[in-house]
Amino acid sequence: MRYAAFAVFICLACLPGIVSAAETAGIPGDADGDRFLTDGELAATILGYLDTAYMGGPSGGADQADVRDAAFVYARWEGRPLTITDATGAVVTLTAPLRRVVVFNAETLETLRSLGFDPERVVAVDKYTLERPEFFPEYQGKENIGSVWSPDYEKVLSVRPDAVFLYATSSSAACDEIHQKLAAMAPGIRVLRFDGFRPETYADEILTLGKITAREKEAEELASFYTSVMGTIEDTVASIPEEERVTVYFENWKEYKTCGMGSGYQDKIERAGGRNIFADEETDYPVVDPEAVIMRNPAVAIKMVGTGGMDFGGYGDHASASFAEVFRGMEDRPGWSTVSAVQNGRIHIIHSDIFGGPQHFIGIAYLATWFYPERFADLDPSAVHQRYISEFQGRTYDITENGIFVYP
Amino acid sequence: MDLKTIGMLFLCICAITVPVAGAAVSVTRTVSDDAVPPGADCTVTLVVSGLEVGGIVETLPPGSVVTGTSLSADRVQTADGYLAIAVMGEETISYTLGVPEGARGEITGVWEDFLGDRTGVITEGTGGETGTAPPAMQTSAPLQDAGNPEAPGFLSVMALAGFAIAALGRASGGGRR
Numbered sequence: 001m002r003y004a005a006f007a008v009f010i011c012l013a014c015l016p017g018i019v020s021a022a023e024t025a026g027i028p029g030d031a032d033g034d035r036f037l038t039d040g041e042l043a044a045t046i047l048g049y050l051d052t053a054y055m056g057g058p059s060g061g062a063d064q065a066d067v068r069d070a071a072f073v074y075a076r077w078e079g080r081p082l083t084i085t086d087a088t089g090a091v092v093t094l095t096a097p098l099r100r101v102v103v104f105n106a107e108t109l110e111t112l113r114s115l116g117f118d119p120e121r122v123v124a125v126d127k128y129t130l131e132r133p134e135f136f137p138e139y140q141g142k143e144n145i146g147s148v149w150s151p152d153y154e155k156v157l158s159v160r161p162d163a164v165f166l167y168a169t170s171s172s173a174a175c176d177e178i179h180q181k182l183a184a185m186a187p188g189i190r191v192l193r194f195d196g197f198r199p200e201t202y203a204d205e206i207l208t209l210g211k212i213t214a215r216e217k218e219a220e221e222l223a224s225f226y227t228s229v230m231g232t233i234e235d236t237v238a239s240i241p242e243e244e245r246v247t248v249y250f251e252n253w254k255e256y257k258t259c260g261m262g263s264g265y266q267d268k269i270e271r272a273g274g275r276n277i278f279a280d281e282e283t284d285y286p287v288v289d290p291e292a293v294i295m296r297n298p299a300v301a302i303k304m305v306g307t308g309g310m311d312f313g314g315y316g317d318h319a320s321a322s323f324a325e326v327f328r329g330m331e332d333r334p335g336w337s338t339v340s341a342v343q344n345g346r347i348h349i350i351h352s353d354i355f356g357g358p359q360h361f362i363g364i365a366y367l368a369t370w371f372y373p374e375r376f377a378d379l380d381p382s383a384v385h386q387r388y389i390s391e392f393q394g395r396t397y398d399i400t401e402n403g404i405f406v407y408p
Numbered sequence: 409m410d411l412k413t414i415g416m417l418f419l420c421i422c423a424i425t426v427p428v429a430g431a432a433v434s435v436t437r438t439v440s441d442d443a444v445p446p447g448a449d450c451t452v453t454l455v456v457s458g459l460e461v462g463g464i465v466e467t468l469p470p471g472s473v474v475t476g477t478s479l480s481a482d483r484v485q486t487a488d489g490y491l492a493i494a495v496m497g498e499e500t501i502s503y504t505l506g507v508p509e510g511a512r513g514e515i516t517g518v519w520e521d522f523l524g525d526r527t528g529v530i531t532e533g534t535g536g537e538t539g540t541a542p543p544a545m546q547t548s549a550p551l552q553d554a555g556n557p558e559a560p561g562f563l564s565v566m567a568l569a570g571f572a573i574a575a576l577g578r579a580s581g582g583g584r585r
Contacts, residue, residue: 039496040482046463046494046522047485054465054518055490071461071522074496 027081027095029062029070035095037070037079045070069096076214084208087168087194087201094190098212102161104148104178105170106132107196107357109139111206114222114358114392115215123159134316135353148174153181161189168193168201197357198264199271199364203227222392229361229384230271233368236375237273246371248274249298249341253310257287265304268360272367274300294335300370301341303330306352314353315403323349323407346370349407354385362388366406381406433458433526435519438533446509449475454493454501454517455533463520464493464530468505469513477503495519 027037029045049067051057062070073079073096082094102124103109109122109129124143125136133140143159146152148171156164164182166175179191192212194205203223210219248269250259259265260281269276277296278288303326306314312322326349336342348370355363365381382399389395399405440451454464468474468489477484477493478501485492493501505515517530 042461042496043483043494046461047483047492050463050465050492050494050520051485051487055485055487055492057487067463068522068525075461075523 027070027073027079028066035081037074042070042074042079065099069099072097072214082211084211086192086208087205090193092190092192094212096162097214098163098190100159100161101163101165102145102156102159103129103165104145104151104175105165105167105194105196106136107167108165108194108209109136110358110393111194111196111209111222112213113394115206115210115213115218116394117213117215123161124155132316148178151178153185156182157186163190163192166191166193168195169198170195197360199230199267199360202358202360203230225387225392226361229365229379232379233272233364233376236372237271237368240273240372240375242275245273245275246299247277247296248371249277249293249296249301250304251302252285252304253306253308254287256290256293257285260284260286265355268355268364269302269367272364273371274367290333290335294339297338297340299340299344300346300348301330301339302367302370303327303347303349304352304355305349313351313404315397318402318404320404320407323404327407351405353403354405359385359388362405433462433519433521433524433528435459435464435517435528435530436533437515437517437530439515446507446511449504449506451502451504452515453533454530456495456499456501456519459495459519459521460497461522462495463522464495464501464517465519466491466493466503466515466517466530468515469507469511471508471511472513473506473508475504475506477501 026033027035029041030037031041031044045062045067048057048061049064052059052061053064073081076097083091084094085091099121100123101121103112103122104126106126106129109125112122113119119138122139122142124145125139126147127144128147129136129139130142130144143155144152145155145159148167164178166178168175175193179193182189182191194209195201196205203226206219206223206226207216210216210223250265250269251257252259252265258278258281259269259276260283261279262282263284266276266279277293277298278286281288305312305323305326310322310326312319327347330336330347331342341347348366350363350366353359354366362381362385365376365379365384369376369379369381385405386399389397389399397403434455434457436455438453438455440453441448452466456462456464468491470489472489474484474486474491477491479493479498483494483496484503491503495501518527519530520527
């Protein structure tokens with residue numbers, strides 16, 4: 001490990017220009033260093049560049065990249081640095097637009113895409129993004145920086161990023177370590193942390209990312225769409241008395257591995273108006289006794305696939321056979337014939353693509369319609385899904401003909 | 409190889425490598441007067457569209473002098489046959505050009521969009537104060553020498569090549585490009 005760290009240090013020492021435009025050096029063109037780019041300072045920067053580039057003037061002034069950054073700060077940030085608070089509560093100041101970003105989490109990458117952030121400015125992504133060519137085709141071929149659990153620091157530094165995106169609260173120990181190491185190795189790299197999958201913070205994260213990327217209009221549109229769907233669900237659920245809320249058994253890909261209090265899935269079930277029959281479990285994702293499920297007799301059973309031993313379905317796979325097999329398997333579990341969910345045909349399979357990540361609101365919409373079909377008769381989760389894919393992700397992907405996300 | 413050929417080759421290279429102005433940005437030039445008497449001034453007007461923050465560089469006929477602009481002094485810079493302009497949202501920019509006796513040449517120009525990361529060439533407008541592009545003072549035609557009214561004009565492509573040659577010449581003298 002020491003040798004690896006030493007090798008990284010040597011790479012850092014050898015790489016030119018490792019400190020980026022977003023560094024503490026200030027706003028490009030801010031001649032007096034007062035962190036305010038005036039009309040006069042911008043004009044001087046432009047003229048100095050034009051003189052060198054076109055008029056045979058002396059070199060040494062602002063180059064084209066500096067002028068473009070100065071123009072951006074002047075026009076989009078009113079001549080001042082942009083200060084934002086990321087999802088960890090950290091205050092981060094930018095003195096130039098982001099032009100070379102490394103993204104460790106696909107959730108942030110997907111959100112950036114919704115905002116129309118230029119994919120050319122993403123210089124490296126994590127390995128799991130590269131394993132999803134059907135969903136992230138334009139990022140294939142980008143440099144691979146590993147994952148938050150196995151980061152390739154050498155690669156990160158080699159692509160000369162001005163910003164690195166990490167999770168805020170997920171895998172926090174791993175992300176904290178990456179954050180600290182980057183701060184030590186290359187203080188000029190801004191570390192920005194967002195989760196991209198938590199209902200309680202996602203709308204705010206969208207708006208902050210919009211500010212960072214100067215895509216505020218797009219961010220407002222996405223946040224508005226997101227909050228309108230979630231708000232519709234929230235308002236309807238609020239009108240349902242607690243004692244009338246449907247009981248739900250949730251299971252991830254592993255049999256009898258459910259979700260307990262404090263888990264993200266528990267939160268999503270509640271937002272959709274469900275009552276998790278294992279909400280009293282203190283562990284986030286406990287493995288429960290099969291008999292306990294039968295005893296607690298859920299009205300609805302939700303099975304999530306798409307990961308682990310059930311890595312099928314989603315955007316890259318539109319064969320429903322695997323989903324049907326899982327469905328029948330649940331129906332046929334010993335003793336389950338007495339469970340209300342089986343007796344009333346209320347077993348549902350959902351893919352992790354639309355239950356985790358930025359698309360969690362689509363999954364919550366599906367849950368709401370399954371829990372209360374009459375109350376949510378006007379909510380069409382597949383239409384919400386298609387609009388998200390077409391309008392915000394900019395993909396020509398018809399979800400009625402491609403992929404499989406829910407069953408039946 | 410003569411300068412004309414070099415200029416043509418350079419123009420071809422520019423056509424391949426330099427992005428053509430996007431639909432959202434245009435800069436056109438009109439000149440105020442028909443045949444400009446030697447020693448008099450003319451007004452050159454640039455109509456700018458879609459250039460929120462950018463730069464313009466006009467290459468001026470040899471010997472001509474910029475005697476005034478519609479912008480403040482800190483927004484323009486002149487040097488040896490060039491006029492550089494820092495554009496910050498203006499839609500119309502004008503400058504007066506003094507035409508010395510015996511002057512021959514053409515005005516050509518380029519723009520850069522620093523927010524859109526694009527570059528382009530200034531094109532000829534379809535009307536000045538007279539409403540039409542005056543033949544004796546066209547943006548891609550030579551200034552008329554009062555002593556030689558039969559002096560031939562240049563094609564637009566030669567004007568661009570002329571700019572390119574001038575730029576190449578300046579660049580070889582130590583400029584960034």
